[in-house]
Every structure is written in structure tokens, then in C-alpha cells.
Amino acid sequence: MRALLFPIIFCSFYFNAFSQISVQNKNERIKVSxxxxxxxxxxxxxxxxxxxxxxxxxxxxxxxxxxxxxxxxxxxxxxxxxxxxxxxxxxxxxxxxxxxxxxxxxxxxxxxxxxxxxxxxERWYIWPSIIFNLADRNFSDWLFNQNAATDRFEYGFRFDQYNVRGLNEKLRVMAQFGFKRRFSLGYRIPYLNKKQKLGMGLNFSYSEFDQIDITNVGDKRLFIDADSLFGDNSGRNIISTNFYASLDFTYRESFYNTHAIALFYDQITVADTISSLNPSYLNDGEPEQISLNLRYNFRRDFRDRNNYPLKGFLIDVAVEKNGLGIFNDINQGSIKLKLNQYKPLKYNFNVASSVTGYTSFPKQQPYTTLRGLGFANELLKGYELYVIQGQHYIMHKSELKKRIFSFETNLGKLMPLKQFRKIPIAGYFKVFFDQGYVQNNLSVTNESLFSNRYIYSYGAGFDLVTFYDAVVRFEYSINALNEAGFFINVKAGI
Incomplete structure (x- = not known):
């Protein structure tokens, strides 16, 4: 029965997504004067x-x-x-x-x-900001898995300039210290030609680590730091570095369809001891891994709002090849498909559904490139404390929500900057059910609790949505092990 569950969900979701086009905005009102x-x-x-x-x-x-x-x-x-x-x-x-x-x-x-x-x-486009955030995946991961360690904070300075030249170009410069030292520079030009269909982006980053996760046991990452490797008085505090550079081109063929192709260079080095502790950390147990990679992405985005959609659908397909035969360090490929649908109901109710499927090859992959559930939005609610790694996975998330309130506060002259005077605030109560399956060929050695089995979670929560794309989620969930917990996350769950 469970084997039939995912194909049924996938097919029903697929056809509903395309039928959604004809009913867009039928309840919306436009002012006619x-x-x-x-x-x-x-x-x-x-x-x-x-x-x-x-x-x-x-x-x-x-x-x-x-x-x-x-x-x-x-x-x-x-x-x-x-x-x-x-x-x-x-x-x-x-x-x-x-x-x-x-x-x-x-x-x-x-x-x-x-x-x-x-x-x-118009928004406020110049954002010089102080970085102060956790290095871990979420607050609960830091609080429970890392025992609220005070050395896991990141701090520094970031400068974001949006809408450069009034052409929606974006500049980002960052210098970060603390748990991870990172320096990055990025620039994006959405439209290069007169028809405004071709765009380009360029990114560089360099990172240093004095603490990294070297393996995954029981679906939880195990970290090791420089002092443990070299001793407290060794004077060495860097055990891994990463240099990354990417060049991508986008082609927006229509209002809703975008193609993107990216070429990126990734160089990872680690201390020799890391390779002895986990021979699969990098490819072939080497202390350095260099790869030139290629990724293609197709995106059809028919959502009403990107930050917190309530109607429409999203189709996202990504095909990636890590290692193009130039450095001979890695040979890995993957395909990922995501389908999201959002539909308004009566009485301020909304329903949202998401299906994500991922497959990769070969069976044996370096620890640094092994994917799974547990990062960003690739996460089932109730599993915030876990990273479930595997070569293949499928995930389905569903929510039924009701808008409890929606209003706008105007601070007037109390706020000198016009762009921040109006603060829209909306609140949604929701119930949810998530389910998934992660296939991991290495589950015997890493004592996984959740891979190679059907997993699920359910619960209720409250979403707070405000201006500048800010979303805060408060959720109480129960997972397949009957572990219950209260979690706080940012960004929309679907």
C-alpha cells in the first residue's frame, strides 16, 4: 500500500498544477474607477x-x-x-x-x-548589515544537538545593494568570522539584452573552518575541531578550506518560464587526519577534492507571491553533473524535481502541497556531496534535529491553513524612512502532514534511524508573515518515533 502512495500523490498533484492556471485570481478584486x-x-x-x-x-x-x-x-x-x-x-x-x-x-x-x-x-535597496547568526541548520539543532555551544556563532559584515542602476541588478559583499570564516562577492544582472530575456550572475567565495562535521551517525552529524586533531597548543586552527566560483546564465523565455545553466568550480581541502578518520569524506580518501561542475535548471513559477504563496503552482527541475573529466576527482550526477501547488478555499482557508523527488549516482559518494533531508526546505517537519542522508529521496508535504488576521500598521512620522512606515502583518493557523522516504546504501554503517523506511510527521502551527519577505513559523510536530517537539523556523514551509 505504501508503495502506491507516492505515485498516486505525484500524479494527482501533477494534473492539478496545470489546471490551476484557469482559476487564477477568480476571487481577486481590481479597482475600477x-x-x-x-x-x-x-x-x-x-x-x-x-x-x-x-x-x-x-x-x-x-x-x-x-x-x-x-x-x-x-x-x-x-x-x-x-x-x-x-x-x-x-x-x-x-x-x-x-x-x-x-x-x-x-x-x-x-x-x-x-x-x-x-x-x-519602492523598497529600501541599500542594506549594510551586521552578521550575527548560528552556524547550525536551525535553532533546535544548535540547542539540543550542540548543547547551545557559544562557539557556534558567526559574525561579521555584509553589504547588499539591490536594484543597482535601477535595473534590478544585485551586489553582495560579505566578510564573516566566528565558527566559519567566509569572504564572498557576488553580482547579478537579470537582463543583458534589449529583449530582457538573457541574464548573468557571477559569484566567488572562500571559507575556512576550524570545526567540521566528518560523519553522520544515527542521522546526526558528528563534529571535530582543530584542538582535537592537533592539540590545544599546536597553534593550528584551520582543518578545512573551500574555494568556490560560479558563472551562470539565465534565459527567461516567458513571464513564468526560466532556464538557467551554471558552471561552477569547487575546491575543498582538509587536514590529512580527516581522511584517516573518514576515508569517504572526500573522493578516494584524498585530502583535496577539485571539481568543475555543470547544472541546468528549469523553473515554471506561477505563484501569486514568492515569499508566502497562497495560490498558483511551481515546477522546478534541476539536472547536475559534478565532475566534467578535467580534474578527475569526482564523477557524480543528480536529478531533482519539485512540484508545489497552492489553492485558496472559502472562508480564508488555503491548502498547499509539495512533492520533491531526488535521485543521484553512483552508489558510493563522498560524504561532502551526499544529499538527503535536513537542510533548508528539504526537511520534514518534526525532523529538525536530524540529517537523513541518502542517494535518493522523495518527500511530500501538505498544509491546511486559515488566515486569522491581516492588517497594516502605518508608523507615520515616527519612522523617518518612508520605505519602513507601512508594516503589513498576517497570521495563519495551520495543520500539516509530511511524509517521505530516503534510500541510503550506507545505512548499515551509519546506524540510520530513518533511512530506508517510510517516515512521516503531523502537527499544528502558526505562521507570522510581515514585510520584506519575512516569515516566522511556530510549529508543534510529532514524528515517526513519536518524538514531539516545538520548533521555530523562518521562511514558508512549502
Whole structure:
């Protein structure tokens, strides 16, 4: 019965995702001005102009790139309302604005002539910030698995410049110290050509570690530090380094479809002792691993909001080849498929579902490249304390949520920066059920509790959503071992 569970979920999810296109935004309302709005949805109107209001820094062409409505074309008012809402969402999802509102304005002098207006408020684009965060995967991992160790903090400085030149370009510079010393530089240009379809990104980073996880026992990572390897008085405090560089190109063929191809160089070195403690830590038990890798990604994103979607769907496919035969250090490939669907129900209820499948080869893989469940959003609720590694996995997550409140607070003159005056806040109560399966060919040696078996979790929680894409999740969950716990996470669960 369990063997049939995942194909059924996968197929039903797949077909529902595509049928979702036709029902987008049917309950959304767009403001229509200068006319009696009773029974006008079937009236055919002509769009004489599209106006953009509020873009002080952002170039107009970056905004019009997201608009599907055409000047001079006729639409029924009902069709135009739906298109305005879709374009409103696309403009918001550029990440450049705190709010975007679309309006259809009838021309009182010319019958059936309308003007479409998009009102927007720009975000704050310059973010110099102090880094102070945990090195561990989440708060619970640090508190329980690492006994709230005070040496596992990271601190430093990061500078983010969004919307450089008003063209949605992004610059990031970071210098980080503490548990992991890391220095990085990145720049992204979303549009290189006049048609605004081709983009490029460039990233460099260098990291040093005086403590690393060298193996996984019982689905928990075991760490070792420099003092344990070399002695307290050795004067050596670096046991691993990593240099990473990547160049990627994106091709946005339509509003919702994006292709990306990335070439990245990855060099990892470790102390000789690490290879003796875990011969599989790097490929062939060597103290250095160098690989030139290639990744292709296809993404179809039809979500209404990127940070906390309530309707639409997402299809994400990634194919990766680690090792292109140049350095002969690694030969590994993987395919990953993710399908997410979000659907609004009546009375402020919403349902969300996500299916993720991953497969890789060969069977024997270095510890540093072995994937699984436990990092970022590749995590089943209730398993925050575990990293379940394996060569293959499938995961299904589902949520039923109800909006409890939604309002906006205006700080007015108390906040001198206009971009921070309005604070939208929404709260959602939810119940959830997650399930998955991780196949690990090495489970006998690492005493895994959860690989090669059906795992699940269920529970309830509360999501708090506010401005600048901030989401905080408070969740109480029970897993397959009947372990119950309260967890705090950031970012949307699905």
C-alpha cells in the first residue's frame, strides 16, 4: 500500500498544477474607477495607455517587462481585471516594491477607452548589515544537538545593494568570522539584452573552518575541531578550506518560464587526519577534492507571491553533473524535481502541497556531496534535529491553513524612512502532514534511524508573515518515533 502512495500523490498533484492556471485570481478584486461598476465585466474596452506611478529609481522597462497587457488591444473588463491582477503579482515578485496596486480607469470623454495604472512603493535597496547568526541548520539543532555551544556563532559584515542602476541588478559583499570564516562577492544582472530575456550572475567565495562535521551517525552529524586533531597548543586552527566560483546564465523565455545553466568550480581541502578518520569524506580518501561542475535548471513559477504563496503552482527541475573529466576527482550526477501547488478555499482557508523527488549516482559518494533531508526546505517537519542522508529521496508535504488576521500598521512620522512606515502583518493557523522516504546504501554503517523506511510527521502551527519577505513559523510536530517537539523556523514551509 505504501508503495502506491507516492505515485498516486505525484500524479494527482501533477494534473492539478496545470489546471490551476484557469482559476487564477477568480476571487481577486481590481479597482475600477470613473464608471458604474455594476454588470460591466462583459463589456469590451480598449486599453489606450498603461501608466506606472511610484518608480523613483527603478527604470520603467524593468516594470513593463512584467506586464502582459497591450496598449491598443481590446479586452472584456472581466478579462482585463484578471490580467491586471496577474501583472500586479509579477511586478511585486521582482522584489523591488513593498506594494503594487493595479487600477482600471475609464476615460469619461471617450466611451469604452480605459487606462491601466499600476501604483507602487519602492523598497529600501541599500542594506549594510551586521552578521550575527548560528552556524547550525536551525535553532533546535544548535540547542539540543550542540548543547547551545557559544562557539557556534558567526559574525561579521555584509553589504547588499539591490536594484543597482535601477535595473534590478544585485551586489553582495560579505566578510564573516566566528565558527566559519567566509569572504564572498557576488553580482547579478537579470537582463543583458534589449529583449530582457538573457541574464548573468557571477559569484566567488572562500571559507575556512576550524570545526567540521566528518560523519553522520544515527542521522546526526558528528563534529571535530582543530584542538582535537592537533592539540590545544599546536597553534593550528584551520582543518578545512573551500574555494568556490560560479558563472551562470539565465534565459527567461516567458513571464513564468526560466532556464538557467551554471558552471561552477569547487575546491575543498582538509587536514590529512580527516581522511584517516573518514576515508569517504572526500573522493578516494584524498585530502583535496577539485571539481568543475555543470547544472541546468528549469523553473515554471506561477505563484501569486514568492515569499508566502497562497495560490498558483511551481515546477522546478534541476539536472547536475559534478565532475566534467578535467580534474578527475569526482564523477557524480543528480536529478531533482519539485512540484508545489497552492489553492485558496472559502472562508480564508488555503491548502498547499509539495512533492520533491531526488535521485543521484553512483552508489558510493563522498560524504561532502551526499544529499538527503535536513537542510533548508528539504526537511520534514518534526525532523529538525536530524540529517537523513541518502542517494535518493522523495518527500511530500501538505498544509491546511486559515488566515486569522491581516492588517497594516502605518508608523507615520515616527519612522523617518518612508520605505519602513507601512508594516503589513498576517497570521495563519495551520495543520500539516509530511511524509517521505530516503534510500541510503550506507545505512548499515551509519546506524540510520530513518533511512530506508517510510517516515512521516503531523502537527499544528502558526505562521507570522510581515514585510520584506519575512516569515516566522511556530510549529508543534510529532514524528515517526513519536518524538514531539516545538520548533521555530523562518521562511514558508512549502
Amino acid at each position: 470613473n464608471i458604474d461598476t455594476d454588470s460591466i465585466d462583459k463589456r469590451i474596452v480598449n486599453v489606450k495607455d498603461i501608466r506606472i506611478v511610484g518608480n523613483k529609481k527603478t527604470k520603467k522597462r524593468i516594470i513593463t517587462r512584467e506586464i502582459d497587457i497591450e496598449v491598443g488591444k481590446g479586452y472584456t473588463v472581466g478579462e482585463l481585471k484578471k490580467l491586471v491582477k496577474l501583472d500586479e503579482n509579477k511586478i511585486f515578485n521582482t522584489g523591488l516594491f513593498t506594494s503594487v496596486i493595479g487600477e482600471i480607469s475609464f476615460d469619461p470623454a471617450i466611451e469604452n477607452q480605459v487606462e491601466v495604472i499600476f501604483f507602487m512603493e
